[in-house]
Each structure stands twice: as structure tokens, then as C-alpha cells.
Amino acid sequence: MDIIKMTELDLIQTKVDLTSRGSILEYMSKMLYHAGYLNDQKAFLQAVLERENHSNTGLENGLAIPHSKSSAVKKAGFAVITLKEPLKKEDWPSISQSNQVEAVFLLAIPEAEAGSTHLKLLSELSIRLMDQKFLDKVKAVHTRDELFKVLESGIVEEQVKDENRQIKSSDKYIVGVTACATGIAHTYMAAEALEKAAKELGVKIKVEKQGANGLEDKITAVDVANADGVIFAVDTKVKDKGRFNGKPFVEVKVAEPLKNGKAVIEKVLAQPQGVVNESDDNSQTGSAKKGLKSELMASVMTGISYMIPLLVAAGLMLGIAKLVWILVLGMDPGVIGAAEYNSAGGVVQFLHYLDSFGNMLFKFIYPVFAMFAAYSISDRVGLVSGFAGGLFAAGLHYTFWGIEGGIPSGFLGALVLGIAAGYISRFLNEKIKLSKNLNAMKPMFLVPGISVLAIFILNLFIVDPVFGGLNKMIADAITSMSGSGKLGLSAVIAAATAFDLGGPVNKAAGAIAIGLSADKIFPLTPRVLAIVIPPLGLGLSTMIDKYVVGRRVYPDDLRVVGGTSFLLGFLAISEGAIPFMLRNPLITIPINIIGAILGSCTAVAMGAVQWLPLPAIWGWPLVENLPAYLVGLVVGTLFIAFANIFVRNYLIKRKEAKK
Known part of the structure; x- marks a missing residue:
């Protein structure tokens, strides 16, 4: 395959004087941005750094292959640099602890791209870099023109993907599955490492790649029947794992075969972790259990x-x-x-x-x-x-x-x-x-x-009594506050409304607040504001986080639901924020409550009054003193947005510091 189609001269630099992983990744992401491969350099860099935290992209023999799929990528490609001096071994975490990185290939893949020629070419690049002669040639050149010619010509013959390349004299046959988080580099490099190790050991092997292209070299029922064992070299859940029922197995991280492929193969043949359980794809006898957390x-x-x-x-x-x-x-x-x-x-x-x-x-x-x-x-x-x-x-x-x-x-x-x-x-x-x-x-x-x-x-004897009793206590507490001061009652109603976003506590607060309003005892102002403030604040935080702290603090799925939460907030549908609460209740619930209290009490203190149960945007014109109402809305929304961003950013930094 012509891997040179995935790069250009402006994406190649040699003997660059950089001394840290962070500066290298920033430098190379700028190369990709200026060459027109990215629409947002900072967003792509952040995605690459997040990928670095998942598993090591430093390999061995002076090589590192950082990579990421991101919506910030306009077209697939890669940048490559060689360093003036190799990094210290601790400067780039690698599968080989002695690895001193001196050649870096940064792969950029559009988030929506799968199964394309681009991904196949990038996968081929990953495989070629496993060849020592090819890598030595890359590190030896002194100019980018020379490096471009090395990439253009290549020195590795095309790999034959069939049984004929396996040694025929062995009576052992194993199958394997490789899969990494992005489905690109490590997936294919791990497969290549297993195939090389098997060849050296005289063992026949077939490896299925579960990557961004889907299932490649799929293992058939005949393969499974003939196999003496199965290797799962994965960082993600194995697809269709049940077809391996009854087979001895080992399961390791996808990078493990790159460290010592022979040891992995010898282990599955001599000391497997157990057998894949016939009755449950996710339950293996003798397998290592995940940590509870x-x-x-x-x-x-x-x-x-x-x-x-x-x-x-x-x-x-x-x-x-x-x-x-x-x-x-x-x-x-x-x-x-x-x-x-x-x-x-x-x-x-x-x-x-x-x-x-x-x-x-x-x-x-x-x-x-x-x-x-x-x-x-x-x-x-x-x-x-x-x-x-x-x-x-x-x-x-x-x-x-x-x-x-x-x-x-x-x-x-x-x-x-x-x-x-x-x-x-x-x-x-x-x-x-x-x-x-x-x-x-x-x-x-x-x-x-x-x-x-x-x-x-x-549920009958524990969950309903415990949480039902808790909710009843909260409802009784709200009722007992009905004769208290205006701001105190507003704070209680707002807190209960924002606590579980449409759940039982919310509804208990609503029933009491509507009753007080119907009797003209107390308006619904804190209630209607506390309905819309949490979804608006959480939704807004997913939109502005990278501008506030220079990074995304939410995973992709919550960023997607954030926009929905923001829109639903204007319609007074607070349930749009439930995914945030389920993912991080200890963060989300207290911030929601405080934000709702601040916004509601601000509006009430400034004289906003709403007697009708219309929290959605079409009910706003019916509010007495609408400017005060909107000020409270903005105060609560901004508090929730910024508090979530700063707290989540702090937790990310603390996690990075520990690593």
C-alpha cells in the first residue's frame, strides 16, 4: 500500500530539538493544522493527550506512535519527526521501560471515519514500523527529503494474509483477537507481534483484528474448533466472545504482545488463565476479575x-x-x-x-x-x-x-x-x-x-422503604418550612426541585409548591427556576469548557447529551441532565442544588414573581419583574456551568499528576 498518500513534505521534520512529550505533541499537531488536516488544533491535541492517558504509545527501539480519532480532524493523515537527541526513557511512557523515543509518528483520524482506505493505510504504517530495518532507515536519515523518500519507497514487502505464511511443521494452532481503544495502531501492531512470535516458536496462529475497520481476518468456527487456545489482547470488550466457549485462554492488554509476544503464546499453551465459559460470554473460569470500581x-x-x-x-x-x-x-x-x-x-x-x-x-x-x-x-x-x-x-x-x-x-x-x-x-x-x-x-x-x-x-424490603422514607422526610421538611421566611422557603423548594431532576423529591417539592401557589400563600418562582437552571447550566458547561480551562472536561457521550440538555432546559424538561447525575452524582447533585438556590433566591430577592406553573420559555412573559427573573436564571446557570468545569478540570489534573 502507498502510505505516502497519507502525508506530505510539510508534515515531515528531522533532527528536531525538542525534549518532552508535551512539546513534541504540540509541535506535531501544529504541523497537521497548518497543513490543513485539522480544523481545531487545540481540540485535536487534547484528544491525543487523553489517548496517551489510556495506554502507552511509546513502543520500543526508539519509536512512539501517538494517535487519536477526533472530530477536529478534517482528513486522515500522519506527521513524522525524528529528534536531535533521544528522550530520556522516563519522558515518554513506553511498553519497553528502556525505550528512548527518537522517532515519532502522529496519526490523525476523523472521528466519523471507519472501514476506509485511509484507515487501512494507517494500519499498514503501524505494521511496517514493526520492521526493524524500516525503522532503522527512518531514524538514520538527516533531511526531511530523505525521510520522505524512505516513506515513499518503503523496504518492506507486502504481508501475505493467509495460512501459507505459517510454519507447517508445528502441531500447535492458536487463535487471537486484538482490539485497542481507537482500533488503529495498537490493534494491528499487537496482531503483527503475535504473528512474528508464533512464527519464531513454530506455532500456527490466526489473529482477528477488531478495529476501526470492523472485524478483519475473522476467526471462523473451524478455526475455533482446531485451536489449542485463544489470546485476547484487548483494551475493549471482545465482540462475539461466546464463539470461543470452552477454549483455554489468556487475556492481556493490547500492548502486552509488543513487550513479549512469545511469553503470551507460551502462557496460553502451558498455563492458560482458564477456559471461556460456555454459558456466559462475560464469565470466564479462572479469569482475572476487573476491579470493583x-x-x-x-x-x-x-x-x-x-x-x-x-x-x-x-x-x-x-x-x-x-x-x-x-x-x-x-x-x-x-x-x-x-x-x-x-x-x-x-x-x-x-x-x-x-x-x-x-x-x-x-x-x-x-x-x-x-x-x-x-x-x-x-x-x-x-x-x-x-x-x-x-x-x-x-x-x-x-x-x-x-x-x-x-x-x-x-x-x-x-x-x-x-x-x-x-x-x-x-x-x-x-x-x-x-x-x-x-x-x-x-x-x-x-x-x-x-x-x-x-x-x-x-426493592420491597430495602430500596423502596429506604429511599421512599428519605423522600418522605424531605417532603415533610418542605411542608414544615411553609411558614418560614421568603428566602428560606425559596431555598428549600429550589434545592428539592433540583435534587433529582424530575424524580420523587422533585415531584414532592412540586406538589407542595403548587399547593402553596394555589392558595396564594407563596408564588412558584423558585420552583420554576430550579427546573430549568440545572439542564441549562450543565448543557452550557459542555459548550464552553475548552474556552474556560483550555480542554474538554467531559467525555464524548456527555458532550453530545449536553447540547440536548441545554435545549430541553428551555422547554422545562430537566431530565436532559440525568446522564450527568448518573455518571457523577457526588459532583452533579451538590452543584445543581447550590446553583438552583443561588438563582432562585437572587430572583426572589430582586422581586421576581411567577404564580403559574409554566417554567418553559413561553411562560417567561407571564412573570412579574421579568428582568429580575432572568438575572436569577443567569446567575444559577453560570454557577452550575463554571463550577462543573472547574471541579472536573481539577479532578482530571489530579489524576494526571498521580499518573
């Missing part, structure tokens, strides 16, 4: 990632219905859900049902979150009990049991029940042993039946 975090992140599309869809349905109802039909948004419109016909009935449909979707946010949080821990066997736990968290059981005024456990219940469902299902799946003839009963009958019963008991 990382497993819990992965569970929460998985639940959020599956919940976000439902959240966005629900908000979109509500937004369309309400906006058309108000702007086109000119009707009161407060009555869109009235039963009288069930048979109104035409556009009115359509919008009435669309609004109801959006509200119905919101009821399933917690079931979807809990279901996939459980799935992350126990795979498919946890889906049913996780979904059941989410139904309890959403309070749907009170509807079917005919209990009025029941307070569900909300997001805390979804967290507890979803995670519990995962661990209970995994425990049952590992411990229940049946004969082969009865084995199908385990995933279809025993595990879901017992785990759902366990979740029912857990």
Missing part, C-alpha cells in the same frame, strides 16, 4: 449510553408537541395533556397524543438504564432483572398496585437495583450447574426467574 463505572457508563437515545427521543416528542401547540395553534400548554383532547380529532388530538407519548417514554428512562447497567456486569442474563429493577425505580409498580401517592426510588433506586441485578444474575449464572440436556433452562428460566424475584424482594 472500574466495573461499577463501566456499568453506569453502559446504562447511560443506552439511556441517552431514549432520553433525546422523549424530549424531542415533547418539544415538537408543545412548540406546535403554542406557536401554531396558540393554545395553553398547560392543558395539552387534558383527557378531553382524546377525541378532539385533527392536529389537536395528534399533538395531545404525541405529548403523552413523550411522557410515556420518559417513564422508561430508568428501566433502560438499569437494564443495561446490569447487562454490563452479567451480559444478557441480567437484562430482565435489570429492567424489572428500573420499573421499580420509575414507580410503575405503584400504578399497577393501585397505590396513590407512592414515592418511587428514582435515580438512586435505578443505580442500586440495576447494579444488584447484574451481580445477582452473574452469581446465579456461574453457580448453577446443570447437565447439558437441561442447560438451556438456566438462561431461559432459572436465572431470570430467581434474579427477578430477588430484585422484587430487595
Whole structure:
């Protein structure tokens, strides 16, 4: 392959006088930016630095291959420099502790690009750099023109991707899977390292690359049947892992074969970690367990990632219905859900049902979150009990049991029940042993039946009483404050409203606030402001973080949901901010509460008054002293935005300092 198509003379420098990883990456990202490969140099540099924190890109023999997929990349390519003096071995973390980096290839890949010729070319570059002769030639040149010619001509013959390149005399055959976070360099280099090591050991091998191009050199059922073992060299979850059921395995980081591929192969043949469990893709006998903290975090992140599309869809349905109802039909948004419109016909009935449909979707946010949080821990066997736990968290059981005024456990219940469902299902799946003839009963009958019963008991006797009791205490506290001072009552209502973003505490505060307003005792000003301030503040923080602290402080999925949260905030749909709360409750909840209190009390103190339950933007003209209301809104929103940015940036810096 012609890898020179992916670079140009302006992206090549030799004998550069730089002495640190940070200065090198900044220098090379500027090269890519000025050559027209990037639309945002700082954003790309930040993405590269985040990738550096994930795993070492320093390799061995003086080589480093930093790389990243980013939306800041306009077209795929790479820059390359050689250094005047090799770095000290501690200046660039490498898979070989003695590595002193002197040749750096920085790969830039557009975020949306997958399966293209560009990625294949970059993968080929990664493989070629594994060849010592080619790398020595790169490091030996003195001018960029010479280096360009080395890259242009190449000195490595094309690799033959078939069984003929394997040694035929060996009676051992193994298969492997490689996968790194970005699916580019390490994925292919690890595969190449395993193939070379196997050749030297006289072992036949076939390696499947699970990278940005999808599955390459896919391992077939025949390969698995003939294999003496399987190697998982991965930093991500293996796709379709169940096809290796019953095979001895070792699982290592994707960089491990680059350190010592022979040792990895010898281990799978002589001392495997265990066998892939026939009944559960995620459960392996004798495998090393993930740390509890990382497993819990992965569970929460998985639940959020599956919940976000439902959240966005629900908000979109509500937004369309309400906006058309108000702007086109000119009707009161407060009555869109009235039963009288069930048979109104035409556009009115359509919008009435669309609004109801959006509200119905919101009821399933917690079931979807809990279901996939459980799935992350126990795979498919946890889906049913996780979904059941989410139904309890959403309070749907009170509807079917005919209990009025029941307070569900909300997001805390979804967290507890979803995670519990995962661990209970995994425990049952590992411990229940049946004969082969009865084995199908385990995933279809025993595990879901017992785990759902366990979740029912857990919710009935622990989760509902604990969190229901907590919520009732908060509601009683709010009621007892009804005769207190204006600002004190405003602070309590605002805090309770912002606490769980549409959850039971929020609703308890709403019921009390609306009652006080209906009796003309106290206006709804703090209530309506506390509904919109958190989603607006969190959404805004995802948009301005890089301008405030010079970096992105949110992962990609939360940046995506941030824009949605901001828009939903204007529609008074606070649930758009729930993913932030689920990901980092200890950060998000206190900041939401403080921001809501500051904004609400500021507006109330300045004389803003809102008696109607219309927190969305179309209700703002009905506010008495609107300027005071907007000042409070801005104060609360900006506090939440900046507090989140500074706190999250501090935590990132502390983590970097520890590393």
C-alpha cells in the first residue's frame, strides 16, 4: 500500500530539538493544522493527550506512535519527526521501560471515519514500523527529503494474509483477537507481534483484528474448533466472545504482545488463565476479575449510553408537541395533556397524543438504564432483572398496585437495583450447574426467574422503604418550612426541585409548591427556576469548557447529551441532565442544588414573581419583574456551568499528576 498518500513534505521534520512529550505533541499537531488536516488544533491535541492517558504509545527501539480519532480532524493523515537527541526513557511512557523515543509518528483520524482506505493505510504504517530495518532507515536519515523518500519507497514487502505464511511443521494452532481503544495502531501492531512470535516458536496462529475497520481476518468456527487456545489482547470488550466457549485462554492488554509476544503464546499453551465459559460470554473460569470500581463505572457508563437515545427521543416528542401547540395553534400548554383532547380529532388530538407519548417514554428512562447497567456486569442474563429493577425505580409498580401517592426510588433506586441485578444474575449464572440436556433452562428460566424475584424482594424490603422514607422526610421538611421566611422557603423548594431532576423529591417539592401557589400563600418562582437552571447550566458547561480551562472536561457521550440538555432546559424538561447525575452524582447533585438556590433566591430577592406553573420559555412573559427573573436564571446557570468545569478540570489534573 502507498502510505505516502497519507502525508506530505510539510508534515515531515528531522533532527528536531525538542525534549518532552508535551512539546513534541504540540509541535506535531501544529504541523497537521497548518497543513490543513485539522480544523481545531487545540481540540485535536487534547484528544491525543487523553489517548496517551489510556495506554502507552511509546513502543520500543526508539519509536512512539501517538494517535487519536477526533472530530477536529478534517482528513486522515500522519506527521513524522525524528529528534536531535533521544528522550530520556522516563519522558515518554513506553511498553519497553528502556525505550528512548527518537522517532515519532502522529496519526490523525476523523472521528466519523471507519472501514476506509485511509484507515487501512494507517494500519499498514503501524505494521511496517514493526520492521526493524524500516525503522532503522527512518531514524538514520538527516533531511526531511530523505525521510520522505524512505516513506515513499518503503523496504518492506507486502504481508501475505493467509495460512501459507505459517510454519507447517508445528502441531500447535492458536487463535487471537486484538482490539485497542481507537482500533488503529495498537490493534494491528499487537496482531503483527503475535504473528512474528508464533512464527519464531513454530506455532500456527490466526489473529482477528477488531478495529476501526470492523472485524478483519475473522476467526471462523473451524478455526475455533482446531485451536489449542485463544489470546485476547484487548483494551475493549471482545465482540462475539461466546464463539470461543470452552477454549483455554489468556487475556492481556493490547500492548502486552509488543513487550513479549512469545511469553503470551507460551502462557496460553502451558498455563492458560482458564477456559471461556460456555454459558456466559462475560464469565470466564479462572479469569482475572476487573476491579470493583472500574466495573461499577463501566456499568453506569453502559446504562447511560443506552439511556441517552431514549432520553433525546422523549424530549424531542415533547418539544415538537408543545412548540406546535403554542406557536401554531396558540393554545395553553398547560392543558395539552387534558383527557378531553382524546377525541378532539385533527392536529389537536395528534399533538395531545404525541405529548403523552413523550411522557410515556420518559417513564422508561430508568428501566433502560438499569437494564443495561446490569447487562454490563452479567451480559444478557441480567437484562430482565435489570429492567424489572428500573420499573421499580420509575414507580410503575405503584400504578399497577393501585397505590396513590407512592414515592418511587428514582435515580438512586435505578443505580442500586440495576447494579444488584447484574451481580445477582452473574452469581446465579456461574453457580448453577446443570447437565447439558437441561442447560438451556438456566438462561431461559432459572436465572431470570430467581434474579427477578430477588430484585422484587430487595426493592420491597430495602430500596423502596429506604429511599421512599428519605423522600418522605424531605417532603415533610418542605411542608414544615411553609411558614418560614421568603428566602428560606425559596431555598428549600429550589434545592428539592433540583435534587433529582424530575424524580420523587422533585415531584414532592412540586406538589407542595403548587399547593402553596394555589392558595396564594407563596408564588412558584423558585420552583420554576430550579427546573430549568440545572439542564441549562450543565448543557452550557459542555459548550464552553475548552474556552474556560483550555480542554474538554467531559467525555464524548456527555458532550453530545449536553447540547440536548441545554435545549430541553428551555422547554422545562430537566431530565436532559440525568446522564450527568448518573455518571457523577457526588459532583452533579451538590452543584445543581447550590446553583438552583443561588438563582432562585437572587430572583426572589430582586422581586421576581411567577404564580403559574409554566417554567418553559413561553411562560417567561407571564412573570412579574421579568428582568429580575432572568438575572436569577443567569446567575444559577453560570454557577452550575463554571463550577462543573472547574471541579472536573481539577479532578482530571489530579489524576494526571498521580499518573
